[in-house]
Amino acid sequence: MITLRNASLALGDKDILDSVDLQIDTRKRIGLVGVNGAGKSTLLKLCAGQLALDQGSIEVQGGVSIGYLPQEILLRSSRSVFDETFAGCGKLAQLRTEAERLEYLLEHEYQDVLVDQYNRVQEQLQLYTPAHVERMVHDILIGLGFSEGMMRKPVSQLSLGWGMRVVLAQLMMSGSDFYLFDEPTNHLDLQTKDWFVEYLKSLPSGFLLVCHERYVLDALCESTIELEFGKARIYTGGYTKYREQKSKDLELLYVQYEQQQREITQKMATIQRFRASASKAQVAQAMLKEVNRIQRITLPPKPKPIKIALPHAARSARIVCTAKNVGYNFGSHQVFKGLNLTIERGQKIALVAPNGTGKSTLLGCLNGDYTNYSGTITLGDHVVLASFAQDQNAVLNQYMSILEYVDSVAPDGNRSRIRGLLGSFLFEGDDVNKKIGVLSGGEKNRLCMVTVLLKGANFLVLDEPTNHLDIQSKEVLLTALQAFDGTIVFVSHDHDFVNQLATHIFELRPDGGALYHGNYNAYRQQTKTVVAHGPSVAVSSDQKNVSLAQEHATIKSLKKEITALERRITKLEEQVYKAEMLFVEHAYGTPEYAQLVERLQQHKKELELVVNEWEQKQAHYYNILV
Known part of the structure; x- marks a missing residue:
């Protein structure tokens, strides 16, 4: 258990936590949600011991080991990816240290309790032989998208995204009891994300997870903590259930607010009447004190319905774009070849492939x-193309206001339509006068999307438009693109976004690719596999890519069952012994003697059954180890 008592923390003039009392059950899988700036990352740092409170306390239950993954961390290591990950096996180092400590104590003082502890540590060490740890490292790295060749590559040569995967792999190797994840899926493609979700499902550990993907939160979390206005509240269920309950709570709060306002208004009217009467002035004063003591209900802003008014896309030819035998090389490295794709009007095609494959x-x-490709790419008649690149916000003028910039790039300069679209993307009121330089990454992303949609194009090419966006902003963008009556080809690593927008999936491969009809779930059903990124490796989504984690969960479960059975055996043996000792007190043939025989037989029969079960569990346990 992680317990916060009267916890307060301010960053600058903003209260992140305001007298918060919170218990985080380290056995549970918990989502952590809140608007940007609510303090989600700050709470994780507090739990990890990397920040101190201004007031109050935070305590971690003794013996609970915690693993922490920050949003970004730069690895500086000359070791290979494999060796760096192997070094992260903290459980092995922890067990060796504990064994050495117990050996030292036993040399100086022999105690049965120390012997039992030492034997348990030695049993756990049997799980962590070098060969077993190497297999764990290999399976985790394969699941996270590393090929055999990349595993031998120095960590120092990796990009930030791949470096974060190494950090994530190290954390998985740590064997922690409880994990603190700050957006762990940020640098993962769809297939790797699928693997990661299944892997976490199979782990026995609990975690506190910050993530901007509804699918991940719903798939993994059994409860949700919301941070809002410096307070923390726990909801049952994943993100969708949290939103449903939050909506109901808000409706109830507005009803209570209206009731309270009516009550205050009525009492104030009575007070005014009583003040006019000298005999009732004292009563009026007492009533006023009572009204002033009422704890006023504070209303949060009402969530605004998403309304999107997109410019109409002019009708294009039926065939929007044709790619024939297209190939591309970076120097001597062939990215893909022989690619053929026909894009038809109205299709919304998601490109799916591991990161780094083109x-x-x-x-x-x-x-x-890019024009130096082989093959041909031809646009159809009346096609107007607009694109969104990952680094699109690099072209923004940091010194202009939002409204000034959009005004300068919009084709027709229609101020009313510009204001309407900005409002649809959550830029309202005085927000439009903010300088671009002070905007967050997500706000810049939304601004760039507004400029793309204002161009009046009927063919959109979008490269990761969901980057840096929180769940609400993704929902705004999704609503806009669903309403778009043109054609879209896009890349996104957000499962829900792809699933709800795509009409087709194009699986990009080194030798071309294949077009699948339907959304991402339909594509997964058709392919029946989750690609494990390595040369020609396909792994069943419910078997090999989570087998290692399942094996550890099985071992941990077996150990608990074996220990419980051993306690039961000891208790039954004591009962048998006590029953046998009672025979000397009763004469043969008496009713008491007969009852004693029956009771002894029951104890022995139960003991035999429990011993048989214990032997089966032991055999299963050691078969796994071998």
Whole structure:
């Protein structure tokens, strides 16, 4: 258990936590939600011991080991990916240290309790032989998208995204009791994310998870903590259930607020009447004190319905774009070859492939950014293309206001339509006068999307438009693109976004690719596999890519069952012994003697059954180890 008592913390002039009392059950899988800036990352740092409270206390139950994954951390290591991950096996180091400590104590003082502890540690060490740890490292790295060749690559040569995968792999190797995850899926593609979700499902550990993906939170979390206005509240269920309950709570709060306002208004009217009467002035004063003591209900802003008014997309030819035998090389490295794709009007196609296999490159070929490809790419008649790149916000003028910038790039300069679209993307009122330089990454992303949609294009090529967006902003963007009556080819690593927007999935491969009809779930059903990124490796989604974690969960469960059975055996043996001792007190043939025989037989029969079960569990346990 992690317990916060009267916890308060301010960053600058903003209260992140305001006298918060909270218990985090380290056996549970918990989502942590809140608007950007609510303090989610701060709470994780507090739990990890990397920040101190201004007031109050935070306590971690003794013996609970905690693993922490920050949003970004730069690895500086000359070791290979494999060796760096192997070094993260903290459980092995912890067990060895504990064994050495117990050996030292036993040399100086022999105690049965120390012997039992030492034997348990030695049993656990049998799980962590070098060969077993190497297999764990290999399976985790494969699941996280590393090929055999990449495993031998120095960590120092990796990009930030791949480096974060190494950090994540190290954390998985730590064997912690409880994990603190700050957006662990940020740098994962869809297939790797699928693996990661299944892996976490199979772990016996609890965790506190910050993530901007509804699918991940719903798939993994059994409860949700919301941070809002410096307070923390726990809801049952994943993100969707939290939103449903939150909506009901808000409706009830507005009803209570209206009732309270009516009550205050009525009492104030009575007070005014009583004040006019000299005989009732004292009563009026007492009533006023009572009204002033009422704890006023504070209302949060009402959630605004999403309304999108997109410019109409002019009708294009039926065939929007045709790619024939397209290939692309970076120097001597062949990214893909022999790619054929026909894009038809109205299709919304998601590109799916592991990171680094050419999705952004293909989009660059389609939108004209890259021209040195082989083969041909042809746009149809009346096609007007607009694109969104991952680094789109790099072109923003940091010194202009939001409204000034959009005004300067909009084709027709229609101020009313510009204001309407900005409002749809959550830029309202005085927000439009903010300088671009002070905007967050998510706000800049939304601003860039507004400029793309204002161009009046009927063919959109979008490279990770969901980057840096929170769940609410993704829902706004999704609603806009669902309403768009043109054609879209896009890349996104958000499962829900792809699932709800895509009409087709194009699986990009080194030798071309294949187009699948339907959304991402339909694509997974058709392919029946989750690609494990390595040369020609396909792994069943419910078997090999989570087998290692399942094995550890089985071992941990077996150990608990064996220990419980051993306690039961000891208790039954004591009962048998006590029953046998009672025979000397009763004469043969008496009713008491007969009852004693029956009781002894029951104890022995139960003991035999429990011993048989214990032997089966032991055999299963050691078969796994071998």
